[in-house]
């Protein structure tokens with residue numbers, strides 16, 4: 233009798249040990265630099281000893297940035313306390329029989345993910361953490377959990393001159409050094425043409441995925457999926473590319489290729505992968521705008537454990553769950569790294585936690601020297617290209633802050649005319665705050681243009697109503713004559729405004745193609761991706777239908793100047809204050 237009681241008690245203990253260490257984990261916390269265990273514990277209303285025991289920490293004073301601390305649920309804490317009581321029970325005499333035998337097979341899988349990095353591998357003041365910090369973070373996470381996969385959801389090789397000057401080629405050694413396990417082809421990976429894309433892929437130490445792109449013979453153009461073995465688990469990762477690539481990259485770039493409906497492709501592929509793998513991950517470049525979105529994929533296709541998304545530059549702090557599929561996305565331009573911590577018990581996922589590691593958090597990391605050197609070497613190589621002369625300017629082109637934020641300038645006009653020219657849109661608008669320098673008369677180098685437009689913003693064409701366009705102009709003129717980064721540089725329209733009227737109702741006339749603007753009509757507007765994302769308070773553009781996408785603004789301007797010279801830089805009085813006390817616009821002045 234006594235013996236059977238002790239067996240029952242022992243079984244209960246075993247149950248509580250197993251249970252508390254696996255099933256009841258409520259969440260995980262990623263250790264930041266400077267963290268100490270007692271402070272983490274206090275955040276969750278726990279004692280540090282409880283956390284140390286629960287995580288089986290040998291030395292609770294030694295925790296590392298990136299290390300995962302599992303936070304027990306209340307029930308688990310109770311179980312732990314009961315367990316202690318049980319241990320003190322004098323009835324139990326044969327407890328060593330069941331001590332600490334690992335009965336369940338539990339694995340922690342960590343997935344680090346990026347998307348839409350757009351070549352921002354240099355740490356920037358306004359943008360991302362850069363590749364050297366990424367490497368430092370990846371290293372620290374891998375040190376705390378070797379079962380770590382590093383994945384990218386596309387648009388990594390285009391956008392910043394660091395990689396654009398080499399047609400994406402220089403992105404590859406950086407991605408290799410960062411240790412990526414797989415990436416998906418974003419639409420911008422096609423911007424240099426198919427041959428260059430394949431050349432770039434040949435340099436990668438990892439597969440570049442897309443299951444829905446077929447060549448002329450109906451064969452897969454890229455690798456559709458990859459199976460990775462991680463600590464005895466099989467993880468299937470399949471790629472999907474956006475069919476928008478057909479028109480968001482130059483049509484020549486996808487000639488002969490077919491982009492199949494990603495959802496239909498996944499409906500066939502996922503059940504097949506499900507049979508072979510413990511975890512199925514969709515590494516997709518679909519985004520959350522339009523029709524073929526990551527949300528639609530999760531809704532229409534059963535059995536995907538995790539979707540890592542790119543294309544819309546969305547940052548989800550803790551992911552979104554749709555139809556039992558977790559969708560994550562980490563923003564853009566290395567501003568964040570996404571992180572997913574999965575607990576698997578006997579091959580089944582029992583807990584998943586999504587979080588973002590931000591640029592602010594990265595500031596305390598020390599650059600990975602090898603990757604920093606690699607980036608520096610590419611910058612040096614690029615300096616030669618940046619010295620290349622693209623044209624000779626007949627006069628100074630005005631990009632001075634106090635001018636481009638208060639009115640039309642010859643440089644601003646040339647930029648908007650270039651946007652209009654490449655896109656064939658009805659009108660063009662860009663923000664004065666995005667024009668960062670002047671160009672002096674004489675030889676103009678690529679580097680000069682990069683200094684004018686250093687952000688790597690890309691040209692986007694959206695559909696807007698006449699009313700939205702007026703609202704956009706009002707936004708840019710809100711503080712006039714005070715300088716404003718949002719000040720609109722325009723092409724394809726003539727605008728009059730009255731600065732003596734209240735902000736928000738200053739625009740008195742907008743003429744497009746010699747006709748007054750129609751508030752209800754839809755116009756195509758060429759602008760930049762920053763404003764489409766609502767930058768400089770252009771919130772009326774957020775969620776607008778994107779109908780075309782082109783390269784970086786600096787490249788577009790370089791090509792435009794090389795072809796057309798400087799004629800389009802003429803100051804025409806296209807945006808004018810008509811209030812009584814307005815100063816005459818000096819038409820002959822270069823400003």
Ligand SMILES: [Zn+2]
Pocket residue numbers: 387418419420517542543544
């Ligand atoms: Zn994209």
